[in-house]
Amino acid sequence: MELAGGLVFDESPAFVAVAPNITPDVQTGIGGWTDAQIVASIREGRRPDGTIIGPPMPIGLYRGLSDGDSAAIVAYLRHSEPVKNTPDKSKYNVPLPPNYGSPVAAVPEPNRAYKLAYGAYLASPAGHCTECHSTPGPQGAPDLAGSLGAGGMQFKGPWGVSVASNITPTGIGKWTDAQVKTAITKGVRPDGSKLLPPMGIPYYANIAPADLDAIVAYLRSLPAK
Numbered sequence: 333m334e335l336a337g338g339l340v341f342d343e344s345p346a347f348v349a350v351a352p353n354i355t356p357d358v359q360t361g362i363g364g365w366t367d368a369q370i371v372a373s374i375r376e377g378r379r380p381d382g383t384i385i386g387p388p389m390p391i392g393l394y395r396g397l398s399d400g401d402s403a404a405i406v407a408y409l410r411h412s413e414p415v416k417n418t419p420d421k422s423k424y425n426v427p428l429p430p431n432y433g434s435p436v437a438a439v440p441e442p443n444r445a446y447k448l449a450y451g452a453y454l455a456s457p458a459g460h461c462t463e464c465h466s467t468p469g470p471q472g473a474p475d476l477a478g479s480l481g482a483g484g485m486q487f488k489g490p491w492g493v494s495v496a497s498n499i500t501p502t503g504i505g506k507w508t509d510a511q512v513k514t515a516i517t518k519g520v521r522p523d524g525s526k527l528l529p530p531m532g533i534p535y536y537a538n539i540a541p542a543d544l545d546a547i548v549a550y551l552r553s554l555p556a557k
């Protein structure tokens with residue numbers, strides 16, 4: 333059932349969102365969409381039929397996903413196994429925006445030579461750390477402008493409720509670089525405690541060392557909140 337959808341997001345009173353099928357199945361997935369249409373759904377939050385994709389898809393962050401990385405994601409989705417599955421439709425109790433901004437024309441590749449800017453790219457459009465780790469604003473969406481990295485978003489699951497930590501220098505400023513990296517890649521804090529999902533599961537286990545360096549440098553540069 334990989335990528336076949338069905339995961340329900342109901343933490344916010346604003347919606348019960350259901351992740352759709354994004355396998356290449358033509359009838360029930362996105363196999364009939366063109367590459368450009370898939371990229372537009374990720375970066376602009378717009379389906380080929382013109383409808384708008386709602387939260388928790390972090391479209392605001394994905395607008396910054398580079399052309400190369402978007403193309404790589406499309407290639408990966410196209411080569412995944414087609415699965416027939418029709419999850420329920422999402423229900424939004426708040427109106428969705430008519431769009432998330434003007435169409436995204438072209439996004440250049442991040443320059444790895446600029447460590448902080450590259451770390452910012454990895455922590456937002458690519459790794460969406462800041463989506464979970466910024467404090468929710470009045471509509472439930474993270475307040476990326478006012479409280480970037482300050483934590484507070486809640487996640488319910490079989491583990492109970494986990495709360496995203498403050499990852500600005502207020503939260504992890506005293507940790508060494510190695511300790512921050514262990515928390516990200518292995519889900520273990522300096523005191524040995526384990527991080528609950530959705531952190532602590534192995535998405536981030538294989539981040540390349542140079543990328544991890546850039547992420548840590550970027551987190552250190554965030555305003556303390």
Ligand code: HEC
Pocket residue numbers: 455459460461462463464465487494495496497498499503504512515516521526527528529530531536547
């Ligand atoms: C899907 C949501 C989500 C995403 C994405 C996410 N995190 Fe987390 N993170 C959490 C939650 C929730 C916790 C707290 C878990 C707990 O309390 O056990 C956490 C904990 C942490 C901690 C431990 C801090 C402490 O004081 O306990 C660090 C460091 C961290 N995350 C860094 C990152 C980085 C860097 C990224 C991106 C590469 C990232 N996170 C992406 C939800 C997320």
